[in-house]
Amino acid sequence: MMGCFVTGTDTGVGKTLVSAGLLHALARHHRRVVGMKPVAAGLVPWGEDWASEDAIALRSASTLAVPPALDNPVLLPDPLSPHIAAARAGVEIDIAAIVASYQALAAQADAVVVEGAGGFHVPLTDTLTGADLAQALALPVVLVVGLRLGCLNHALLTAEAIHARGLTLAGWVANRIDPEMGAADENIAYLRARLNAPLLAEVPYQDLPEPGSLVFDLPKDWQ
Incomplete structure (x- = not known):
């Protein structure tokens, strides 16, 4: 079973886009791929219920359908930093419970893409x-820049x-989120080095x- 944890240099840098893109890329090599959004803050209508936009995007890119309690175990109403949203909702975020949900997904899947919330050190x-959370999952990390x-x-x-x-940075993705950014190619070259x-x-x-x-150059052991 292949798994990775997707984090970003900040919020709003395209983690969900990259995570969904990774699921599509992995589905070309694996039959059962599924995304996981362990902690999501902010709700939109989803059928007759509510869900996170990020979780919905990951579900759309997955080939394996699972209960929301597994692919998004912590769903918080307010679109705020998770520790604030959880406090307002009266929810305690339990990393051990999230790891158990991940393990249940991993038992069913050939590949799992876990998308973190915000940046790497976002408060839970x-x-x-x-x-x-990333350390508890002990997955290789993909960094979205x-x-x-x-x-x-x-x-x-x-x-x-x-x-x-003590985690492995398995790779990184350069996402051109600012069309007006100067010297973008030079920035990519700097980070490559x-x-x-x-x-x-x-x-x-x-x-x-x-x-x-999206076109990915996947590591050989992910294929």
Whole structure:
């Protein structure tokens, strides 16, 4: 079973797009692929119920349908930092319970793509962050770098934090989220030389991004 944890240099850098794109790419090699959004904050109508936009996107890209309690075990109403949204909802985010949900998914799937919330150190509780969740899952990490001013510092700091947790940075994705950014190619070249991990994809700027159109250079052991 192949699994990875997708994090980003910040919120709004395209983690969901990349996670869904990875699911499409993996589905070309594996029959049962599924996405997981462990913690999601913010609701939209979904059939006769409510769901997270991120979880819906991952479900659309998955080939395996599972109960929401498995692919999105923590769903919070308010679109806020998870620790604040959880406190307002009277919910305690339990990393052990999330890991159990992941293990249940992994038992059914050939590949699982787990999308984190916000950046790598986003607070989940007053004492735990997304980095603690990533460490508990012990999956190789894919870093989504949103190409905009400041991304070099954010990318290098996040990579350093990933390594500090004893995790493997399996690769990174350059997402051109700012069409006006100057020297984007030079920024990509700088990170290629310093992240010590393969560039899995370059995502062009798109008004209406389509996950299935993304082209990935997947690691051999993911195929």
